[in-house]
Amino acid sequence: MNLKLRKIKTKDMIRFKNIWPIGFFFLISACGSDDNPASEDPVVPPSTETYTAPTYKDDYSSIASWENRSNWNLANVHDPTVAKCGDYYYMYSTDASYGNAHDGHGHFLYRRSKDLVNWEFKGMAMSETPAWVKDTLNNMRQREGLPVIASPSYGCWAPVVRKVGSKYRMYYSIVVDNYIKTGAKNTAANFDNSWTEHAFIGLMETDDLASNVWLDKGMVVCSSTDRGNNWYRSSLTDWSGYFKWNAIDPSFIATPNNEQWLIYGSWHSGIVAVKLDPNTGKPYQLNSLADYGTCIATRTTGSRWQGSEAPEIIYNESTGYYYLFLAYDELSVAYNTRVCRSKSITGPFVGIDGKDITQGGECWPMLTHPYKFSNHSGWVGISHCCIFQNPDTKEWYYGSQGRLPANTNGNAYSNAIMMGQIRSVEWTEDGWPVVMPERYAAVPQSTISESDLIGNWEHITLSYQYQTQQASKSIVLSANKTVSGAITGNWSYDASKKILTIGTYKVKVQRGLDWEATPRTTTIIYSGLTDKGISLWGKKVK
Numbered sequence: 001m002n003l004k005l006r007k008i009k010t011k012d013m014i015r016f017k018n019i020w021p022i023g024f025f026f027l028i029s030a031c032g033s034d035d036n037p038a039s040e041d042p043v044v045p046p047s048t049e050t051y052t053a054p055t056y057k058d059d060y061s062s063i064a065s066w067e068n069r070s071n072w073n074l075a076n077v078h079d080p081t082v083a084k085c086g087d088y089y090y091m092y093s094t095d096a097s098y099g100n101a102h103d104g105h106g107h108f109l110y111r112r113s114k115d116l117v118n119w120e121f122k123g124m125a126m127s128e129t130p131a132w133v134k135d136t137l138n139n140m141r142q143r144e145g146l147p148v149i150a151s152p153s154y155g156c157w158a159p160v161v162r163k164v165g166s167k168y169r170m171y172y173s174i175v176v177d178n179y180i181k182t183g184a185k186n187t188a189a190n191f192d193n194s195w196t197e198h199a200f201i202g203l204m205e206t207d208d209l210a211s212n213v214w215l216d217k218g219m220v221v222c223s224s225t226d227r228g229n230n231w232y233r234s235s236l237t238d239w240s241g242y243f244k245w246n247a248i249d250p251s252f253i254a255t256p257n258n259e260q261w262l263i264y265g266s267w268h269s270g271i272v273a274v275k276l277d278p279n280t281g282k283p284y285q286l287n288s289l290a291d292y293g294t295c296i297a298t299r300t301t302g303s304r305w306q307g308s309e310a311p312e313i314i315y316n317e318s319t320g321y322y323y324l325f326l327a328y329d330e331l332s333v334a335y336n337t338r339v340c341r342s343k344s345i346t347g348p349f350v351g352i353d354g355k356d357i358t359q360g361g362e363c364w365p366m367l368t369h370p371y372k373f374s375n376h377s378g379w380v381g382i383s384h385c386c387i388f389q390n391p392d393t394k395e396w397y398y399g400s401q402g403r404l405p406a407n408t409n410g411n412a413y414s415n416a417i418m419m420g421q422i423r424s425v426e427w428t429e430d431g432w433p434v435v436m437p438e439r440y441a442a443v444p445q446s447t448i449s450e451s452d453l454i455g456n457w458e459h460i461t462l463s464y465q466y467q468t469q470q471a472s473k474s475i476v477l478s479a480n481k482t483v484s485g486a487i488t489g490n491w492s493y494d495a496s497k498k499i500l501t502i503g504t505y506k507v508k509v510q511r512g513l514d515w516e517a518t519p520r521t522t523t524i525i526y527s528g529l530t531d532k533g534i535s536l537w538g539k540k541v542k
Contacts, residue, residue, distance in 0.1 A: 051444055053513055053520040054117055058419055059409050064098040066105065072121045076101060076109060077420025079384045080399045083161040083168060084391055085209035088112040091420065092125055092170065095156040098416050107156040108172060116397065116422050117442045122212070125170065129154050130216045133174050133200055140198065144229055149183040152176050158249045158310065167205050169281055171220060171250035171262065175199045180231045188236060195233050195242035198223045201250050201264060203281050220262065220282050221274065223247045224292040241304030244269045245292050253313045261345055266309035270298030273346055296347045297324060297340065301360035310384040319431040324349050326363055327383035332403065332415055333370060333467040335383035338363035339433060352432060352533040364533030367435045369462040370469040373539065376516040377408040378469050387425065396425035398435045426508040426527060434508060434527040437537035441513035443522050448509055450493045452524060453500060454479050456542040459486050462535040500526055505536055514539060
């Protein structure tokens with residue numbers, strides 16, 4: 001079965017090019033939460049001599065069931081968000097799991113880790129969909145003279161967690177997947193020539209992530225339209241979009257001058273920023289379309305159907321820029337991560353080539369893309385990222401899911417395997433982030449000398465190709481400072497900056513883990529950008 005997906009998170013579409021087999025669709029339902037006991041032993045950073053590589057499998061299908069959740073580590077992660085509380089990092093994610101393992105146990109899977117490598121699954125952050133969603137939805141419908149929906153079909157997506165003052169906030173997405181006209185569930189058989197209903201972004205707060213005790217604060221924003229009650233849709237292939245702004249995929253930021261902003265949006269017309277009242281965490285008012293936010297990024301100006309979503313916003317005090325990370329394209333294979341930046345939270349956001357992303361420019365650099373090193377199936381569907389810092393070391397990290405390609409290990413449904421992936425982020429000399437090619441594994445960062453770099457490497461140029469994995473090619477760094485193979489010329493190394501120059505390209509080097517080797521072993525990895533914003537990835541293999 002071909003398992004290519006359309007956008008499964010955005011509203012008003014046939015979500016899949018083909019139907020997932022029963023038991024593999026991401027079902028959403030409400031039940032109790034779960035919590036597992038954990039060891040409180042402190043983590044001691046390893047030395048080079050004592051380092052042990054993680055051994056968990058990338059193909060976790062054999063332990064995907066709910067009964068095996070204590071062994072999941074980073075299995076069943078989709079659209080993650082990470083926040084630090086006490087000694088632990090906490091990761092929360094979308095309601096999605098291989099074989100619907102989470103179904104019936106609540107919403108928003110969460111886990112914790114002290115080292116970003118070994119993660120303990122803790123259960124679900126929300127026990128049931130808040131009552132305000134149904135109440136608000138049906139109040140809106142009654143005002144429009146529409147029938148009440150007795151049992152709405154919900155989708156729970158893409159939370160973001162941030163510490164704000166002494167509290168932690170979770171902004172979360174609830175999609176209502178019923179047609180506006182009749183209230184029937186969104187299926188092709190039920191199509192009634194209307195779009196599907198509102199999506200909502202809600203807010204919960206807690207004093208302590210370890211407690212998993214959240215106080216729900218209700219609606220923050222909902223999908224908004226400039227078309228009044230004209231919700232007619234001509235066919236299932238009509239993508240003109242009733243809602244202008246899609247209330248999904250929230251990201252939150254507090255600016256250096258203490259303003260608070262919610263950034264959100266998925267496909268439809270683009271990404272918007274709305275200013276929040278810091279006392280409530282909600283917009284000051286929602287009386288007109290303008291109150292729902294200002295557009296800060298759009299892939300195609302004027303389009304109601306564009307392949308971009310999942311905004312993540314950070315501020316880097318070292319560069320003085322806000323960085324807006326975006327997911328491009330469909331999520332099963334082609335998903336890739338772009339980034340743009342601005343000195344202002346409301347833009348204009350500009351790419352590395354100077355194009356104005358706020359006005360519809362194609363966004364570069366591209367930081368992730370489907371790829372494949374030797375001796376492994378490789379990864380696809382790598383995006384919808386979170387970007388977070390170690391509060392002590394100020395090191396930056398990129399988190400996302402990665403999917404295995406279809407038919408990996410003979411499994412026709414392997415593209416539904418979603419492994420959480422953390423990668424280290426470095427910064428170029430001109431202030432752009434680059435994402436390391438290998439997943440973070442807490443490899444000790446001993447000094448890298450020039451002689452360490454001599455040898456055989458696998459290199460990947462992450463050129464953009466829709467639904468295509470970019471495969472590695474060989475290069476050799478010779479002792480005489482020449483480069484041969486896929487790149488030719490000379491090489492040099494600035495040890496003080498950890499910058500390796502290969503031909504005309506500059507890349508940042510780190511010690512990392514060769515995840516594709518058997519057994520896994522430490523190596524040296526690099527990441528950099530071309531002047532056009534194409535990422536360059538590499539790892540030493542001999």
